[in-house]
Amino acid sequence: MRGVLLRVGYVLALPAVLVALWWLASDGSTNVYWPPLRTILRTFPDVWTGQRLHDDLLRSVLRLLAGYATAAVAGVALGTVIGSYRRVRAVCEPVLEFLRAVPPPVLVPVIMLFAGIGDTMKIVVIASGGVWPILLNTVEGVRAVDPVMAETARSYGITGAARLRTLVLRSASPQIFAGLRQALSIGIILMVISEMFAASNGLGFAIVQFQRGFAIPDMWTGILLLGLLGFALSVVFQVVERRVLGWYHGLRATTRRS
Template structure:
């Protein structure tokens, strides 16, 4: 219990310190484009009420969840297939290197042509960006399965789904979660970008509308909310990761010198 409290304190200490420094440095400032944090916080309380959260934040979270889930499932499935079959990897690798070099924001106009400007477009944009870190990390994790364990499983006749569930996924788990962690931050960025192009609601849409209306404190309050949202999602992800990979973190802790 004490260790968990200490970890939670360290997690919030640096963001709180940065906010205090921002508050002290900006207090008394008169810049139109960089208003004091005190003004931004006042606008934050006024703007992000229950109606605004339901109209803008919840739809954004829904799109992020759908796109992130689609990218994660596709990345893990394709990564396991490519990582465990040498011929598939040799065939697919050049194509993957080409596709992952294309920045996802560049694809937004192309995706708009066949997916329209609704939620489908935004979900596809998020999925098209989040799939790559998950896929590439899963490939490397599947390739790095211990050869002794692999031969042992083969000698005992452990194949198919049993091999996938008992050997491949646990061995690749740490790298899969590393890819999922990278994809989460990328998905948040793509969520905002997709909502800036064509939308009638969402966090990205709200920030652009504030900017176009020269509501600068309100715009900064949206950016602050976006940062807080990213921090909250990262914290939840870390808790899930530690629970799922508790065996891995236990082995690492046991291997550290006392």
């Protein structure tokens, strides 16, 4: 119990300090663009009612999860194939490096031409940006599979799906999760950008509408909610990562002790 409380304290310590500094720095501010934090917090429950949370926050989260899941499936699948076969990697690598260098926000107008301005466009934008860190980390993770373990698996007749599940993906899983973590941050950014381009709901849409209506405290509440969403998703990701990669973290801890 004490260890859990210490971890929670470590997680909340820096955010608490930053909030306190924000409160002190903005206290007494008369700048219309930089309202006091107490004003923002007082405005928050009036702006983010149950209906608005359903129409904007929930819609944004669903789009993010759909795009993120699409990027994860495509990135792991393609990365496993490319990392497993040298010739496929040699053919695909120049094209992948070119596509990876194209900033996903630049593709939003192009994607709008083919996918329209509905939820499909926003999901595609999120997936198109999040797929690259997952794919490239998966490729490197698959390439780094221990050749001794690979030869042992071959000797024992472990092939096909069993080899993929128990050896390749398991060995590459630490790097896959590194890519998934990067993709989550990229996905949140692209979620907001896609909703600012063409949308009738979502966090990005709401923040832009507040800004255009000169409702500055309301706009800050949207930014604050976006930060809280990113923090919550990061905590959930860490819990899942710890559970899935428990064997890996245990191995690292044993290695450090020895």
